[in-house]
C-alpha cells in the first residue's frame with residue numbers, strides 16, 4: 001500500500017491508523033517483547049508506549065486475572081499461548097487489576113504475524129477490547145435474575161412463568177404444594193385440566209389483551225382444580241415482560257389462594273342473615289305476645305262481663321263459645337311465639353330447653369323420643385345455643401313431616417375441643433344427592449346456621465335407613481368454663 005514512501009511518512013500513517021482504532025493493539029516480537037502499541041492500548045494498560053517498549057510478556061508489570069477473577073498464570077496468557085503455539089485466539093476474557101484497585105475487563109484476541117514472504121513467525125499482535133461495562137451489566141443482570149429466582153422459589157404465594165403462547169415454563173414450590181402436583185407434572189398439564197371451561201375462556205381473552213398491550217397487567221378471580229379434584233378460588237395477577245423491541249417474551253403470574261377468605265366472607269354473610277332472621281323472629285314473637293295477646297285478653301274479659309249481664313240462654317251459649325275460641329287462640333299464639341323464640345333458652349339453658357321442646361313437640365305423635373346430654377348446666381355462647389335449638393327444631397319437624405319414624409334420638413356431648421349435637425331418626429330417609437337441587441330451605445338453613453357460628457354439619461341419609469345429622473361446634477375455654485364459639 002505504501003510502496004516507495006518515505007519510511008518516516010509510512011510510520012506516521014501507520015500510527016494514525018493505529019491510534020484511530022477503538023481497540024487497543026500491542027505488537028510483540030517473537031521473543032515476547034513489546035514492539036509497538038497504539039494510543040488506545042496505552043490508555044487501557046495504563047502505560048505509555050515508551051514504558052512498554054522492550055518489556056517481556058512474562059514481565060510482572062500487569063496483574064492479570066482470569067474470567068473467574070483468579071490470578072491468571074503467565075503460561076495461560078493469550079499472547080504467550082499464541083507465541084508458543086502459533087494459534088489464533090479470539091475473545092479471551094481477562095481482567096486487568098488497575099492501580100486504584102478496580103478491574104478493567106478486556107476481551108483479548110491474539111494472532112501471529114510474519115514479515116512479508118517469511119514462513120517464520122515474527123511475533124504476535126494482541127487486540128484488546130474494553131468490555132468492563134458490558135461485563136458489569138451482565139453481572140448485575142445475573143444478580144437480579146438470581147434475586148428474582150430466590151423470590152420466585154421462596155414466595156409464600158403461587159408463581160408461574162408462561163411463554164407468550166401460554167405454555168407453562170416454570171412454577172414455584174408454593175404453587176406445586178397448593179395444587180398437589182410436582183413441578184414436572186404441572187408443566188405437562190393442559191390448561192383445561194386445571195381450569196374450568198368458562199374461567200379458561202375469560203383467562204385466554206385477558207392473555208390476548210395483555211400480549212397486544214391493551215392492558216399492562218390484570219388481576220382476576222378464577223377457580224383452580226387441584227390434583228385431588230378440590231377446587232380452590234384464587235386471585236391471579238398477570239403481567240407481561242417485554243424485550244427491548246417491546247415484544248412480549250413471557251408472562252408472570254401470581255396466584256393467591258383466597259378460598260379461606262371467600263369462606264370467611266360467606267360465613268360472615270350467613271351470620272348476618274341468621275342474625276337478621278333471629279331479630280325479626282324475636283320482634284314478631286314480642287308483638288304476638290304483647291299486642292295480640294293483650295288484646296285477646298281484653299276481649300275475653302269484655303266477653304265475660306257481657307256474659308254476666310245477658311240473660312238469654314242462647315246468647316249466653318254463644319258468648320261461652322266465643323270465650324272458648326279466644327282461649328284456644330291465645331294458646332295457639334303463645335305456641336307460635338314460643339316456637340319463634342323460646343324464652344327459656346336464655347333463662348334455663350340448652351339442655352332444659354331442648355328437653356321441654358322435644359317432649360312438647362313429639363309427644364303428640366307415636367314417636368319414641370330419646371334425649372341424652374352430658375353438658376349439664378354448662379352455658380355456651382348464645383349464638384351456639386340458638387343454633388343447636390334451631391337445628392333440632394328443623395330435624396324434629398322434618399321427622400314428623402317426612403320420616404314416619406318410630407324413634408327420634410338427640411344427643412348433646414361435650415367433647416375435648418367441641419360441642420357435638422347428634423340427631424337420628426329410624427324413618428324413611430331420603431336421597432341426599434337428589435334432594436340437593438330441590439330448593440327446600442330447611443336443610444340449607446341448617447347448614448348456613450352451623451357455618452355462621454364456625455361449626456361443621458354432616459347429614460347422612462339413605463332411603464329406608466333413616467337420617468342422621470351431626471353438628472360440631474368449636475369450644476373456646478374461658479376462665480375454666482367451656483364456652484362454645486365466640487360470644488357475640
Ligand SMILES: Nc1ncnc2c1ncn2[C@@H]1O[C@H](COP(=O)(O)OP(=O)(O)O)[C@@H](O)[C@H]1O
Nearest residue numbers: 398399402403428429430435440441442443467
Ligand atoms: N328426617 C327426614 N326423613 C325423610 N326425609 C327427609 C328428612 N329430612 C328431610 N327430608 C327430605 O328432604 C327434603 C328437604 O327437607 P327440608 O329442606 O327440611 O325442606 P322441607 O321440610 O320444607 O320439605 C324434604 O322434603 C324431604 O323429602
Ligand SMILES: [Mg+2]
Nearest residue numbers: 397398442443
Ligand atoms: Mg324441613
